[in-house]
Amino acid sequence: MARDYYEILGVSRDASQEEVKSAYRKLAVECHPDRCPDDKEAEERFKQAAEAYDVLRDPDKRRRYDMFGHEGVRGAGPRTFSTYEDIFAAFGDVFGTGLGSIFGDFFGGGSGPATRRTRGASLRCEVDITFEEAADGVEKIILLRRAERCETCDATGAKPGTSPRTCPACNGHGEVTRSQGFFTVRSTCPQCRGRGEIVDTPCSKCRGTGLTSQEREITVKIPPGIEDSSRLRIPGEGEPGEHGGPNGDLYCFITLKQHPLFERRGDDLLLEVPVSFTEAALGTRIEVPTLHGLRTMKVAPGTQSGTILRLRSEGFPNVHGYGQGDQLVKIAVEVPKKLSRDQQNLIKKLAEAGGKHVSPRKKEYARKLKKHYGENKPRP
Ligand SMILES: [Zn+2]
Numbered sequence: 148m149a150r151d152y153y154e155i156l157g158v159s160r161d162a163s164q165e166e167v168k169s170a171y172r173k174l175a176v177e178c179h180p181d182r183c184p185d186d187k188e189a190e191e192r193f194k195q196a197a198e199a200y201d202v203l204r205d206p207d208k209r210r211r212y213d214m215f216g217h218e219g220v221r222g223a224g225p226r227t228f229s230t231y232e233d234i235f236a237a238f239g240d241v242f243g244t245g246l247g248s249i250f251g252d253f254f255g256g257g258s259g260p261a262t263r264r265t266r267g268a269s270l271r272c273e274v275d276i277t278f279e280e281a282a283d284g285v286e287k288i289i290l291l292r293r294a295e296r297c298e299t300c301d302a303t304g305a306k307p308g309t310s311p312r313t314c315p316a317c318n319g320h321g322e323v324t325r326s327q328g329f330f331t332v333r334s335t336c337p338q339c340r341g342r343g344e345i346v347d348t349p350c351s352k353c354r355g356t357g358l359t360s361q362e363r364e365i366t367v368k369i370p371p372g373i374e375d376s377s378r379l380r381i382p383g384e385g386e387p388g389e390h391g392g393p394n395g396d397l398y399c400f401i402t403l404k405q406h407p408l409f410e411r412r413g414d415d416l417l418l419e420v421p422v423s424f425t426e427a428a429l430g431t432r433i434e435v436p437t438l439h440g441l442r443t444m445k446v447a448p449g450t451q452s453g454t455i456l457r458l459r460s461e462g463f464p465n466v467h468g469y470g471q472g473d474q475l476v477k478i479a480v481e482v483p484k485k486l487s488r489d490q491q492n493l494i495k496k497l498a499e500a501g502g503k504h505v506s507p508r509k510k511e512y513a514r515k516l517k518k519h520y521g522e523n524k525p526r527p
């Protein structure tokens with residue numbers, strides 16, 4: 148005598164469709180094969196619940212079941228489910244993607260014949276670029292050794308003129324299934340190692356692997372403004388995937404080579420220019436290198452050491468397109484280290500002509516010193 152469907156799901160006779168659905172979902176999770184491995188009773192409950200749900204979710208079948216019992220749905224159902232996959236295919240909507248994926252993992256990829264397509268490995272390369280190249284963008288040609296599909300055998304691995312035969316153990320699926328009670332568990336075919344094919348006469352070029360190691364030139368487009376230690380992804384330029392899977396990617400790690408004159412500060416470029424103290428005092432014009440040639444700049448009379456002058460838009464373009472950096476020119480005033488007697492005398496005259504304090508900063512310093520300590524000089 149078959150059990151009552153309402154009883155199986157644990158719902159009342161007037162339960163709503165939503166209640167029926169959630170009761171079934173709850174049972175399906177409880178009897179989940181991951182939770183109850185090798186539990187015959189759980190398996191039976193899982194199967195019965197599926198049958199009950201198949202009838203009670205359908206208003207027409209449910210009405211006939213209510214009126215005539217199991218006899219009422221014979222012929223029109225209930226369906227009997229022989230594998231888990233039948234259940235999942237029928238009621239996938241009940242489980243939702245979350246639970247479906249749990250089941251999918253357990254059964255090696257959900258419903259349908261599984262193919263062992265795997266993405267190829269990613270590769271990496273290092274690229275050094277100059278400041279000028281980083282500013283303007285550049286195309287670099289990278290020499291790369293990577294596995295590629297063998298052209299001699301068209302990646303089949305079989306000697307030209309022969310062809311691989313379908314693996315008899317898995318019928319070309321690359322997987323073998325084994326029954327574990329009510330459920331079916333898949334695993335990679337040991338005979339063909341997942342390829343689904345067996346090569347009897349291997350290609351001599353690739354020794355049957357279908358892959359050969361090739362040296363390739365790959366053009367890498369480096370965008371203007373790229374920063375040091377950036378990583379560029381070049382899709383599809385990695386190793387080929389297995390069994391027709393997609394290629395991996397190539398990752399380019401960019402290093403900005405040191406520049407003899409410039410330093411990078413974000414999108415700005417910093418350059419220190421030495422200026423003699425007489426030039427700084429009297430003012431001068433200096434020639435300044437930029438990434439795009441020489442520029443002439445005016446240094447105003449009385450320019451102090453450490454002053455930063457700005458050349459607008461002579462820095463790096465922002466790599467994300469947010470404008471352009473500047474070139475910062477830092478003035479380094481050099482004090483002469485060796486002076487001739489004549490020069491010494493001239494400087495002494497300069498000091499006398501300007502009074503005791505020739506420098507505005509020194510004057511300010513002396514004022515602060517006096518204010519802080521008064522007339523009493525700090526003791527050593
Ligand atoms: Zn080959």
Ligand SMILES: [Zn+2]
Pocket residue numbers: 314315316317318319320321322336337338339340341342343344
């Ligand atoms: Zn096989």
